[in-house]
Amino acid sequence: MSKIVEIKSVFAGYNDEVILKDVSLDIFDDDFIGIIGPNGGGKTTLLNVILGLIKPFKGEVKFCDDLKTARNNKIGYLPQQNKIDKKFPITVMDVVLSGLIYSAGFFIRHSKADKVKVDEILNRLSIFNLKRLPIGELSGGQMQKVLLARAIVSSPRLLILDEPNTFVDNQFEGELYEILNKLNKEMAIVIVTHDVGTIASYVKTIACVNRNLHYHKSNKISEEQLALYNCPIKLISHGDVPHTILKTHKH
Amino acid sequence: MISELLQYKFITNSLLAGILASISCGIIGTYIVTRRMVFLSGGITHASFGGIGIGYFLGFNPIISAAIFGVLSALGIEFASKRTEVREDSVIGILWSFGMAVGIMFIFLTPGYAPNLMSYLFGSILTVSTLDILLLAGLSLILIIVFITFYQIILFISYDQEFAKTHKIAVNLINYVLISLVALTIVLNIKVVGIILVISLLTIPQSTANLFTNDFKNIIITSIVIGLIGAFLGLVISYKINIPSGASIIFSLVIIFIIAKLVQLLKRKINLKKQKI
Numbered sequence: 001m002s003k004i005v006e007i008k009s010v011f012a013g014y015n016d017e018v019i020l021k022d023v024s025l026d027i028f029d030d031d032f033i034g035i036i037g038p039n040g041g042g043k044t045t046l047l048n049v050i051l052g053l054i055k056p057f058k059g060e061v062k063f064c065d066d067l068k069t070a071r072n073n074k075i076g077y078l079p080q081q082n083k084i085d086k087k088f089p090i091t092v093m094d095v096v097l098s099g100l101i102y103s104a105g106f107f108i109r110h111s112k113a114d115k116v117k118v119d120e121i122l123n124r125l126s127i128f129n130l131k132r133l134p135i136g137e138l139s140g141g142q143m144q145k146v147l148l149a150r151a152i153v154s155s156p157r158l159l160i161l162d163e164p165n166t167f168v169d170n171q172f173e174g175e176l177y178e179i180l181n182k183l184n185k186e187m188a189i190v191i192v193t194h195d196v197g198t199i200a201s202y203v204k205t206i207a208c209v210n211r212n213l214h215y216h217k218s219n220k221i222s223e224e225q226l227a228l229y230n231c232p233i234k235l236i237s238h239g240d241v242p243h244t245i246l247k248t249h250k251h
Numbered sequence: 252m253i254s255e256l257l258q259y260k261f262i263t264n265s266l267l268a269g270i271l272a273s274i275s276c277g278i279i280g281t282y283i284v285t286r287r288m289v290f291l292s293g294g295i296t297h298a299s300f301g302g303i304g305i306g307y308f309l310g311f312n313p314i315i316s317a318a319i320f321g322v323l324s325a326l327g328i329e330f331a332s333k334r335t336e337v338r339e340d341s342v343i344g345i346l347w348s349f350g351m352a353v354g355i356m357f358i359f360l361t362p363g364y365a366p367n368l369m370s371y372l373f374g375s376i377l378t379v380s381t382l383d384i385l386l387l388a389g390l391s392l393i394l395i396i397v398f399i400t401f402y403q404i405i406l407f408i409s410y411d412q413e414f415a416k417t418h419k420i421a422v423n424l425i426n427y428v429l430i431s432l433v434a435l436t437i438v439l440n441i442k443v444v445g446i447i448l449v450i451s452l453l454t455i456p457q458s459t460a461n462l463f464t465n466d467f468k469n470i471i472i473t474s475i476v477i478g479l480i481g482a483f484l485g486l487v488i489s490y491k492i493n494i495p496s497g498a499s500i501i502f503s504l505v506i507i508f509i510i511a512k513l514v515q516l517l518k519r520k521i522n523l524k525k526q527k528i
Contacts, residue, residue, distance in 0.1 A: 052416075052419075083411075088410050089466055089467050089470055090410050090465075090466075091465075098403075098407040098415075101404070101407050134465030
């Protein structure tokens, strides 16, 4: 277990609006962190800080050497699906190839090795049959798998997912979590979710983000605790025990 | 008839202009359409009229000042929409009308009659000069080189900028370069079809191509071919019934689009029949 990202008392936001206040979080290489919190609480801002898409006003984000110097990007990112233009004329293969964008450099085309890697990932997520399809012909679940393939094709150390369970049905959601469970053996995972139900049995720890961040080092959390964390989230009970909203541990 | 026509310099020039317009607009238009920048391009087109006015007033080739004005407006729109609170489409609207206003002001301030003003508004492929051809040829060459060399990067950035940023690609720089190329393509094609019609060269061939292919590369190639057919047909019509070539080229392109759409519908019907539904 080694630390790969260290967020130290970060203040961040957009323009002159401070959204995240004094947020600290350490991410270790075997972590599986679920980030929950109300809309506008700063979940996506936190992701943007980790991804380097916005610079914090104050505080710092440190990466381990591996993540910092690697030419090939070692942080995989799966954005919210509504940020993607579904009519864009691009095939599944090219989308996944774009996950290796850095290794391709500016001038060189993708190498054969890159294409083999893409095939491997497509097979692994059992979507090889979609390889030549334009993305406009995919269902919501298939699209999500393609975006996941793009995120992990560079074998990242850290995988960041922004609400991957929107636009997909329950069956796919379960499948996705099983895949993530397996991926977690190879990389740390940080997942933003609005659904505190199913995901909770898969994540190892929970971070509540509502301007501040409260780190809860278990995947069991009760409404009282959430209130304590100043995290006004409605919990939906999945287990037998009332108040324990998150399902029992799976080991 | 054709060999006879080719003896006239203006005919060969206009054919060359048609070919170069199809190539440059085929490439840049695909970028514009897939990135949903059509309105932005309309803004740049009209803003560059300011440059034409200034060119008339100061007495040098209006295309040069239009190019400078167009590129600066394009960079301005790109910059303002990223850095400021104003909505991007509002910025476009402001520059769109500001450019037109500047153009009209300077043309009225210029003493005497403004020759060829109509040719900038409605295009006049028959009066393109050798300089126009050379500029358009240079631009087409640059576009071909840029889009072949940086194809993957351009494709990925157009598809998902944010993701490219997380991979430390210089997205902003590439955006600025491409928007400048968009502006140059628009301005240099103004002579061919005119300010009012240039947007159609950037959108109709692409929309037609997109009916049959969903691959960025193929859309570029098909658009160029469709543009060539449209330009040639348009020139013939223009010559035969003596109307401005810009209008006849656009008219031909729309007819091609309608035929393509009908072919697509027919194909779908046949496919359904094959499946016995």
